[in-house]
Amino acid sequence: MEHMMSKLSESILDKFSMDFLRSQVLKNAYGNDDTVIAALDPRILIVWYLFFGVVPWFVNDLSFLLGCFLLVMVTTLLAHVAGLVLFLFALGVFSQTGYLFLATLLFGGDASAIPPLLVLTLKVATISLASVTVFSGLDPDRLSNGLMWYGCPxxxxxxxxxxxxxxxxxxxxxxxxxxxxxxxxxxxxxxxxxxxxxxxxxxxxxxxxxxxxxxxxxxxxxxxxxxxxxxxxxxxxxxNKTVKKIKLSALKVSYNDLLFLALSALWVALCIFCSTLF
Amino acid sequence: MSTVQKTAATQSQKLMIFVLTMSLYGLATLFTELIPKFQVGLVEFSVEYFLFIPLTLSMLFDPLSAALGAATGELVFSEIMLGQFGGLGELEKFLTVTIGVYIAGRLVRDPKNRAMVGVAAITGTAAQLLMGTIVDIAKVQFAVEDFEAVAGLPESVFATEGFAFLNDLLFSGIFFCLLPTLYLVPKLYGKIEPLLGMAPRVAASTTSGLSPKAILTCVIGFVCAIVAELAATAGMSLIDWEAEWAESGTALAAGMVVATALAVIILLVMKKNGERNAVC
Incomplete structure (x- = not known):
C-alpha cells in the first residue's frame, strides 16, 4: 500500500514537472490552429465573448443560464483546449462557489443555499468557459490583431x-x-x-x-x-494609422463567422423561448 | 551618448521597465496559477503572492511603469494565456495591483533605507489586499439573488473574506512580500539600474515621495473600481427589468427563434451559392 502511494505521488510529480507545464502552455498557445474556433475571425469571436462574458452575470434565470453553459461547453470542446486549462477551470469554479457552500453549511445554512449558489456557479462557469474558448482557442497573433482592431492600446x-x-x-x-x-x-x-x-x-x-x-x-x-x-x-x-491599417488588412469576415454568430443567436433565442414557456 | 543618464526615465527606459516587470511578474503569476493551493480548514496556504517582484522593481525604478507592467503581466500571462479572463473582475484586479504597487514605489525615497522599504512593502500589499476584499464582498452581494434571505450566507461571506484578508496579509504578506523585498532591494540596488542605462534612485530624485497629486490619482483609481461595481449593479437592475418585459411575451421569444433560424438558413444558402460560384 505504501509502495503504491509513493509510486502514485511520484507519477503525479513527474507529470507536474516544469517541462510538462511548458509544453502545456505552448500547446495551448500554438497547438490548436486547425480547429473550427481558431479559423473564425477574431473580431467576431470577441463580440461573441462580450455577450457570453457579460450577459450571464446579469441574468438570474436558471434555464437560460443552463442553455448558455451548454453552448459554451460545446465551443470549448470544439476549440480543443489543453487539459491543464480545463483542470484549472474546474478548480477555479470549485474554489469560488463550492468553498462558499461549505462555509455556508458551517454557519448554519441548509439546503436552501443550493439554488442561489447553483445560479452563481453556472454564471461563473459560463463566463470562464467563454473566455477559455476565445482566449485559448485563438492564436495569440490573431487575438492581438482582433483586440487592436477594436482600438485596444x-x-x-x-x-x-x-x-x-x-x-x-x-x-x-x-x-x-x-x-x-x-x-x-x-x-x-x-x-x-x-x-x-x-x-x-x-x-x-x-x-x-x-x-x-x-x-x-x-x-x-x-x-x-x-x-x-x-x-x-x-x-x-x-x-501610426497607416501601419495599423496594413497590419490589420489580413482580417476578413467570412460566411462561417456569420454562421457561427447566427447559430449562437438561435440557441440563445431558443433558451429564452424555453424560459418563457416554463 | 553616455550609458548612464539622469534619474528621470526616458520613454524607452519606461518601456524597458514595463517589459521587465511584465515578464517577471507574469511568469510568477503563471506559477501561482498552476501550483495547487492547499487548505487546512479555512486557512489557505498558497504561494499566492509573488508581489515582491513588482514591489522591488517599483522601488528601484519608475513606479508607474513598474505598476502598469505588473498589472498587464498578470492580465496577459495568467488570465489571457490560460483562458481565465473574467471580464469586469479583471479591471478591478488591474487597478488594485497598479495602485498597490504604485503607492509602495512612491513611498520609498531611498532604497538603501531598510525600514522605509519594509514599511512601503507592507503598505502596498495591505492596500492591494484591502481593495480586493472590499470588491470581493460587493461582488458576491450583487451576484447572489436574495442575498439576505439565504440563511448563513451573509455572515459566511463577511467572515471568509475578512479572514482571507488577514490570512493573506499575515501569511503571504510577510513571507512572500516583506521578506523577499527586504532581501532583494538592497542587493539589486546599484546593480540592476546600469543594465537599463540609468542612475540609481537617490533621496533627491524626482520620482520618490508620495505627493498629494499621487494620492489623489490613487483615490480616483479606486473610485473607478467601485464605480465599475456600481455600474454593474445599475446595469443589472436595468437588464432585469428588460428581461421581465420580455418574459411577458412568449410570442416575442418565438419571433426571435424564427428570425434567428431564418438568418441561419439564409446564411447557409448564401454560403453554398458562394462556394458554387467559386467552383464554376
Whole structure:
C-alpha cells in the first residue's frame, strides 16, 4: 500500500514537472490552429465573448443560464483546449462557489443555499468557459490583431504577442537558475516533521533567491528587446494609422463567422423561448 | 551618448521597465496559477503572492511603469494565456495591483533605507489586499439573488473574506512580500539600474515621495473600481427589468427563434451559392 502511494505521488510529480507545464502552455498557445474556433475571425469571436462574458452575470434565470453553459461547453470542446486549462477551470469554479457552500453549511445554512449558489456557479462557469474558448482557442497573433482592431492600446496587443513568444524562454531560464541553486545548495534532512517544514521553507527560499539572477538577466534582455524595437521605429509605428491599417488588412469576415454568430443567436433565442414557456 | 543618464526615465527606459516587470511578474503569476493551493480548514496556504517582484522593481525604478507592467503581466500571462479572463473582475484586479504597487514605489525615497522599504512593502500589499476584499464582498452581494434571505450566507461571506484578508496579509504578506523585498532591494540596488542605462534612485530624485497629486490619482483609481461595481449593479437592475418585459411575451421569444433560424438558413444558402460560384 505504501509502495503504491509513493509510486502514485511520484507519477503525479513527474507529470507536474516544469517541462510538462511548458509544453502545456505552448500547446495551448500554438497547438490548436486547425480547429473550427481558431479559423473564425477574431473580431467576431470577441463580440461573441462580450455577450457570453457579460450577459450571464446579469441574468438570474436558471434555464437560460443552463442553455448558455451548454453552448459554451460545446465551443470549448470544439476549440480543443489543453487539459491543464480545463483542470484549472474546474478548480477555479470549485474554489469560488463550492468553498462558499461549505462555509455556508458551517454557519448554519441548509439546503436552501443550493439554488442561489447553483445560479452563481453556472454564471461563473459560463463566463470562464467563454473566455477559455476565445482566449485559448485563438492564436495569440490573431487575438492581438482582433483586440487592436477594436482600438485596444497597442501596449496590450504587444504584451500578448511578446508574452507568448518569451514565456518558454523565461521558463527555461528560471528552471536553469533554480537547478543551479539546487546543485550548489545543501537541503536540510527531511525525515521528521520539523525537517519537512524546514525543507519546505528551504525550497521557497531558493525560489525567492533565484529571482535575483533572473531579474538581472531579464533586465538585460528587456533592454535588448526595447532597443531592437526602437531601431524598427516601434513607438512611432504604434500610433501610426497607416501601419495599423496594413497590419490589420489580413482580417476578413467570412460566411462561417456569420454562421457561427447566427447559430449562437438561435440557441440563445431558443433558451429564452424555453424560459418563457416554463 | 553616455550609458548612464539622469534619474528621470526616458520613454524607452519606461518601456524597458514595463517589459521587465511584465515578464517577471507574469511568469510568477503563471506559477501561482498552476501550483495547487492547499487548505487546512479555512486557512489557505498558497504561494499566492509573488508581489515582491513588482514591489522591488517599483522601488528601484519608475513606479508607474513598474505598476502598469505588473498589472498587464498578470492580465496577459495568467488570465489571457490560460483562458481565465473574467471580464469586469479583471479591471478591478488591474487597478488594485497598479495602485498597490504604485503607492509602495512612491513611498520609498531611498532604497538603501531598510525600514522605509519594509514599511512601503507592507503598505502596498495591505492596500492591494484591502481593495480586493472590499470588491470581493460587493461582488458576491450583487451576484447572489436574495442575498439576505439565504440563511448563513451573509455572515459566511463577511467572515471568509475578512479572514482571507488577514490570512493573506499575515501569511503571504510577510513571507512572500516583506521578506523577499527586504532581501532583494538592497542587493539589486546599484546593480540592476546600469543594465537599463540609468542612475540609481537617490533621496533627491524626482520620482520618490508620495505627493498629494499621487494620492489623489490613487483615490480616483479606486473610485473607478467601485464605480465599475456600481455600474454593474445599475446595469443589472436595468437588464432585469428588460428581461421581465420580455418574459411577458412568449410570442416575442418565438419571433426571435424564427428570425434567428431564418438568418441561419439564409446564411447557409448564401454560403453554398458562394462556394458554387467559386467552383464554376
Amino acid at each position: 497597442e501596449r496590450l496587443s504587444f504584451s500578448i504577442c511578446y508574452a507568448y513568444r518569451m514565456l518558454p524562454m523565461l521558463m527555461e531560464e528560471f528552471q536553469n537558475v533554480l537547478l543551479s541553486y539546487r546543485l550548489r545548495g545543501n537541503p536540510p534532512a527531511h525525515d521528521t516533521l520539523w525537517g519537512k517544514v524546514r525543507y519546505l521553507i528551504y525550497q521557497v527560499k531558493i525560489i525567492m533567491e533565484s529571482f535575483y539572477p533572473l531579474m538581472l538577466n531579464t533586465a538585460k534582455r528587456s533592454r535588448t528587446t526595447v532597443e531592437a524595437l526602437e531601431l524598427r521605429g516601434y513607438r512611432y509605428a504604434a500610433v
